[in-house]
Amino acid sequence: MIRAASLTLALLLATASTQAADPAPSIATAVADPGRPAADRDRDAERKPADMLAFAGVKPGMVVIDILPGGGYFTRLFSTAVGPTGKVLAYVPDEMFAGRPKSLDAVNAIAAEPAHKNVQALHDPALAPGPQNIADVVWTSQNYHDLHNVPGLDVVAFNKVLYGIVRPGGVYIVLDHSAPAGSGLTDTNTLHRIDEATVRKEVEAAGFKFDGESKVLANSADTRTLKVFDPSIRGHTDQFVLRFRKPGGK
Template structure:
């Protein structure tokens, strides 16, 4: 017997979103090197946690080679749009930083992707966003520019989101009060992220443990072969108040 709740619009919406995410992960237009990362990066679980669905307008902040950009594009479809935002300071430092996502945006199958090179404290997109996402990058913003730069970024994200929109932050975990040069470990204490983002006006909504690794002692750089690809990562979901 089909439960009565299965007929509800909410249930049907969630089921449709799950099907869309599964189809995006299984899409043949994803390169082999992306697919090879799926076991560690767990994209289906992350996108479901974020609430990603068809028709959304999404910003992928510091998208790297576009691993999540492709997935976002496939899920939101032609009714939605994805802006891959590469910070101006990164392009100044690495002129080829936007090349990978520019190549994605140039492909007809990813016609709903646009690339923007902008200051992170002045994000400008043509539409109000439903979701802003940054993965493994918040520590760079915080340690490169300091707390004020991170707060300015958070406020810029807040302004770009529609009321009720979500902000997802994923990063490598550092121990609370960690000594030494934490910036060189490419890690950050999750409490710092929460403090910074909430100071910009966001409400903390929930945390996913899907990328948690209790065997990571947090004292190795994330690029160390002993831990690379298996770091303990925090996944935080913040919400812009609806009013």
């Protein structure tokens, strides 16, 4: 998974620097970027991008892996925030890409823009070994539950692959729609929700250490019993945001 296509790419990833000053200016610049599509800006009130990037600790010079990037809402923000010395890898597992061959089209369009040349779209088998210790942030937004809808995919094994790719001290952020407490994996393919405790158990089983959570996207008015696409709740679901850290580093 996320194998470097060439030695040149591997070196590019490895040399991205995490030595940065206060990340706040770069995050503010990313959110305020006038080049962002209007449709993205219209979603900022519900997605809280400044809070999310700050929680993830995104800084100039970092390598960020955006798993299952969808339309590239966060991919574009990461690209601006990490700047020209950073790198953003938008990744879809082959097991999902095969059935959705256009799933990286939006990211490829972003990568073609002069301001976002630090973006690269990738697909590869989920459990293929990746380059070690190259990512500062691994991010997945509203899609972790979908990994459980891929027939035969061992999600803990996938998380272990990510563990190897993350630098010591780096983080893995999981943002997803909340299912009822104790429901486990029952709702991943029906309501497109997942139990927060199950995510934490799976990610910690891969070696990551729980490092905090954000309640910015929580919504107590959501009963967690409706499909996330239901018009009455879409865009306003109760969501959890968990941060896990790989031990080590400075």
